[in-house]
Amino acid sequence: MDSVTAGMGNGAWIVAALAGATLITRFLPFLLFPAGREIPKYVEYLGKTLPYATIGLLVVYCLKDVQVSGAFHGLPEMIAVSVTVGLHWWKGNSLFSIGVGTVVYMVLVQRVFV
Amino acid sequence: MRKKAALALGYAFPKTIPVMVGYLFLGTAYGILMKVNGYGIFWALAMSLFVYAGSLQYMGVTLLTAAVSPIYAFFMGLMINARHLFYGISMLGTYRDLKRFKPYLIFALTDETFSVLCSENVPRAIEREWVYLWVSVLDQCYWVLGSILGSVLGGMIVFDTKGLDFALTALFVVIFTDQWKSRRDHRPALVGVASSVACVIVFGAQAFIIPAMVVILAVLSLWYRRWENGSRKNGKEAGKNG
Numbered sequence: 001m002d003s004v005t006a007g008m009g010n011g012a013w014i015v016a017a018l019a020g021a022t023l024i025t026r027f028l029p030f031l032l033f034p035a036g037r038e039i040p041k042y043v044e045y046l047g048k049t050l051p052y053a054t055i056g057l058l059v060v061y062c063l064k065d066v067q068v069s070g071a072f073h074g075l076p077e078m079i080a081v082s083v084t085v086g087l088h089w090w091k092g093n094s095l096f097s098i099g100v101g102t103v104v105y106m107v108l109v110q111r112v113f114v
Numbered sequence: 115m116r117k118k119a120a121l122a123l124g125y126a127f128p129k130t131i132p133v134m135v136g137y138l139f140l141g142t143a144y145g146i147l148m149k150v151n152g153y154g155i156f157w158a159l160a161m162s163l164f165v166y167a168g169s170l171q172y173m174g175v176t177l178l179t180a181a182v183s184p185i186y187a188f189f190m191g192l193m194i195n196a197r198h199l200f201y202g203i204s205m206l207g208t209y210r211d212l213k214r215f216k217p218y219l220i221f222a223l224t225d226e227t228f229s230v231l232c233s234e235n236v237p238r239a240i241e242r243e244w245v246y247l248w249v250s251v252l253d254q255c256y257w258v259l260g261s262i263l264g265s266v267l268g269g270m271i272v273f274d275t276k277g278l279d280f281a282l283t284a285l286f287v288v289i290f291t292d293q294w295k296s297r298r299d300h301r302p303a304l305v306g307v308a309s310s311v312a313c314v315i316v317f318g319a320q321a322f323i324i325p326a327m328v329v330i331l332a333v334l335s336l337w338y339r340r341w342e343n344g345s346r347k348n349g350k351e352a353g354k355n356g
Contacts, residue, residue, distance in 0.1 A: 010181055010184070011153070011157070011178050011181075013184035013187075014174065014177055014178055014182065014184050014187045015157070015160050015161060015164065015165065015174075016184065017184040017185070017187040017188035017191060018161070018165045018167075018170055018171075018174055018177075018187055018188070018191045019164040019165045020188060020191075021170075021187075021188050021189075021190075021191025021192045021195060022165050022166070022167045022170060022191060022195050022198070023221065024192065025191075025192060025195040025196060025197075025198035025199055025202075026195075026198045026201075026202060026220050026221060026223055027202075027220055027221075028199060028202065029199055029202030029203045029205075029206060030202055030206065030209070030216075030220055033206055035210050035211065039206055039207070041342065042335075042338060043203060043206070044207070045334075045338055045341055045342070046203050046204075046331075046334065047203050047204050047205075047206050047207055049302040049334050049337075050200050050203055050204045050302070050330075050334070051204040051232045051233070051293070051302075052293055052297065052302035052303040052306060053200075053302045053303065053305050053306030053309075053330045053334065054197070054200045054201065054204065054228075054306060054330075055229060055232075055286060055289050055290050055293060055303070055306065056290060056302075056303050056304070056305070056306025056307040056310060057197070057306045057307075057309075057310045057323075057326055057327075057330065058225055058229065058286045059283070059286045059287055059290055059307065059310075060306075060307060060310035060311055060314060060322075060326075061310070061323070062282060062283035062286055063283065064314050064319040064322065065319050076277075077283075080280060080283075080284070081283070081284075081287055084284045084287045084288060084291075085287060085291050088287075088288050088291045088292070089291060089295070092292075092295075094129075094132065094285075094288050094292075095128070095131055095132065097284065097288050097291075098132045098135075098281060098284040098285055098288055101280065101284040101287070102135070102277070102278065102280045102281045102284050105277045105280040105284075106276065106277035106278060106280070108277070109276055109277040110274055110276050110277060
């Protein structure tokens with residue numbers, strides 16, 4: 001019982017540590033460049049280019065565990081991403097593209113590539 | 115004021131639906147994962163309310179069960195969440211003149227909320243600060259609700275949800291496509307994808323984020339001088355690129 005209580009105490013500190021670390025990464029840019037101060041040209045430039053690069057990074061982040069050398073060579077992901085991009089290029093309706101893309105992927109991994 | 119809020123809610127809610135699907139699913143999975151590891155609803159709630167960072171919370175399950183030192187957990191948190199620095203820098207301009215809700219908006223800037231808001235052009239008739247607030251609040255509600263559901267339901271899921279988490283991938287893919295269509299200069303987007311893929315290959319899927327961020331920053335910085343020169347020589351040209 002004592003060790004369990006100690007474990008929960010440490011657990012609470014871990015939660016606090018994770019909350020603190022997250023607060024720092026989210027607030028730091030705004031603390032460094034508060035509303036009153038002029039944003040340096042270089043940071044302004046980053047603010048205009050980083051969003052594009054970061055979404056690219058997030059797409060890769062979501063697909064990072066796909067095994068190209070695995071049994072299906074990442075085919076379900078490739079198909080579902082292509083469908084999503086294709087639909088979105090054609091119709092431009094986010095919900096439609098995401099919904100159909102997700103259903104296609106679910107059918108692929110549940111029924112086709114098993 | 116109430117009318118402003120309602121108008122903004124009507125505008126914001128549809129934009130959060132993809133996040134709702136993804137967060138309810140991933141949040142529920144998180145709640146279940148916590149539960150089966152001996153951390154019930156209060157732990158899951160505390161994490162989803164105060165940490166509110168998906169991948170770090172998943173990692174947190176391992177940190178909790180391994181009973182690591184809080185200091186180790188802290189540095190782990192900084193590393194995994196370092197990408198938030200990019201979101202902050204990207205949103206400096208957008209959030210600059212906000213007043214009432216700014217602290218919460220910064221706190222709640224997750225991958226998904228960032229992805230919805232970073233390319234958002236709110237119509238003039240609607241107050242944008244309220245739109246930002248609703249998107250942020252709704253997204254966190256979905257996440258918290260999912261965590262609660264997962265803790266309560268445990269392993270009682272009735273239909274095959276395999277692959278449902280693709281909703282978040284599709285969300286990022288759609289935003290990538292939108293950005294691609296709306297911008298002539300595709301180099302930043304290509305740098306993001308190419309650096310990330312290269313770093314996954316070189317450093318592996320578990321350790322690629324920090325190296326990828328360094329490479330992205332380095333490449334963009336290399337181009338900065340050219341961009342700066344261009345904007346000095348020719349104002350019109352810079353407007354096109356910016």
